[in-house]
Amino acid sequence: MTENARLRVVILGCTGSIGRQALDVCRQHADRLEVVALSAHTGTEALTAAAREFGVRAVAVTSEEHAHDPILEELPQGCSLLCGHEGLSELARFDSADCILNSVMGAAGLEASYAALKAGKRLALANKESLVVGGDLLMPLASPGQMLPVDSEHNAIFQCLEGERADEVHAIWLTCSGGPFFGMTAEELSRVTVKDALKHPNWAMGAKITIDSATLMNKGLERLEAMHLFGCDLDRIIVLIQRESKIHSMVEFADGSTIAHLGASDMRIPIQYAFSYPDRWETPAERLDYRALGGLTFDAPDTNTFRCLALAERAGRTGGTAPCVLNAANEVAVEAFLGHRCSFTQIADIVERCLDQHDAERVVSIEQLIEVDIRTRALARSLVA
Template sequence: MKKISILGSTGSIGTQTLDVIRKNPSDFEAVAISANSNVKMILEQIEEFKPKYAVMYEESKAEELKSLLPKGCETEVLSGMEGLKKISSLDEIDVVLTAVVGMIGLVPTMCAIESKKDIALANKETLVTAGELVMKAAKENGVKILPVDSEHSAVFQSLNGENKRDVEKIILTASGGPFRGKKKEDLINITKNEALKHPNWDMGRKISIDSSTLMNKGLEVIEAKWLFGVEAEDIDVVVHPQSIVHSMVQYRDSSVIAQLGCPDMRLPIQYALTYPDRMETDFERLDFRKASQLTFEEPDLETFPCLKLAYECLKAGGTYCAVLNAANEIVVNEFLEDRIGFYDIPKYIKMALDAHESIENATLEQILKIDLDTREYVKKLIDNN
């Protein structure tokens, strides 16, 4: 039985991870779970899964949770970053599944790696901001970084049994989000509710907005560089609206190997938890007689400049990707709060990048400071406009 800590158990990936555990109780145990502030949902999860530990990132919510636990409940409630670090390094766990949103995932992930725990990675920001540090630490500690994102899981599976030297190109697929086919003039006055309506995937609010701007794909390009050891020019993005081909690898003999399946995040989650084995599921099977059309398109970088910004940051190196991520987190939140418009998202991100003096071979402490400084800078830009 694999024992798991889930960072972010109340979000989309976290709840689907618990569904995998629910269906396979003899194979997996949720030893620890965490949430930011959703006391109601984590209380329900405690009652069902009976973890040894539950962490609320907000301390006041941890106190509220403690007061609501039924008499005799043995779950220990922790709080804050220290709580996340503790459940990431427990002796009894085998895997840490990182499904928190944002930079909050970086420090506990590094803590887990240093404690020699394998990582099922769904937190993009960890590799986007500190990919070199994270992968170096994983190698030094003999830790597996197992991708949970459907695209990176597809690449990971398409690389199985192949010689890395034979890889010519990684091809990440994108659904195109809710605004596929639109032009810039169509999107000037787009609202958050329109941006949140993803056509194929059930995702959290932040990642849904990232999908609508194609920043999500940009972050995945950066992740792919670190996960698979390739350069920016060897990573392509194609828009595939059916979301059946989850990504592909092209080899130097011109062969292309792809991973296909119905859009269901539980599949890459389960594969990350069972690797290198596969486990039988009752998930929907892909019926090729019904999947009559698979189409692929070039992404529109003029209409969706965030993807272009991500490529530029990756090529520039240094700490530009950390700035990209921090600025994006702030502007997405501001957009969700109706304080800025859709195209203010790339505008403020570019302003933050233009103002940044990059650092080569940055330490974790420097990356964390750049993250905080960038957030403050972007907030001031928005407040002054």
């Protein structure tokens, strides 16, 4: 990219929560960002509208059932239409792109992350599952500054570590709100409904990640993501309940000093930083008035009640293909819960049984991980009541 040229951006998963907010950032900074390609799974109407608005050169529809929706005939002239996960990976390698924002949901984003790094693209990573499942494969491919985390917590940690020495880090304090059920007992959790679980106290997110936040599986996955991103042992990545979601994470150093990243609960801020790095642009969100905040509260998570957090730690300590099993089983279980086919607490039961039945292997290839993922999903579906 030449000096003063716009950063050419591909947004994978443009119709989801992160994708929509990324497009908003691109609107606000049209002088700095050029959207050149987009993908969606099933939302072809929103995909087409965005393609026309930004005049993109290519789109991909990953759902085979929607790859020929009539609305796609209204794509801008000269816009290429790609299909399936092969099309997604092709966009991740797109010649006319500088930066790939991967906000695809779930393990489906792994191959695209791999393709982007292999092609030497900047990867703005909002797909934590890429590292949870395939971190052993992806991290060796990433040069310094090539992979920029978009998750608010990891983006915060990344900023706290800027200019610091990794060997002087004592602990990473990985924060979370505790979700809508903070303080509940296991018996109370067994009676919660889908409607209850979708009421996150501080963030507006998609259904799957909102359920993961309610079970605390999201924080478990984020611990594994942080382990890969920052080369840090699990023992030094500590989950901290921060109910107001204003401290997005903290890094404590050997001398007892702690650097915290604070800000509004708005995902456009970390998305923008992944685009602007190492520069900072004018905020896309409302500023936080610290005089009106009132207070900040902290607590420890209850891993006996919120068992998904403990299961994620188990998978991380086992290593190899165990995190792939953890993620695949969880995706199936959450889908079943959202479809009213299992209870909230059965999500952890399904994940645990899948881990129990898996003999972990060293990660050697994408193909191996895909096979483990497929096998685990079949098992998890058989366990759904």
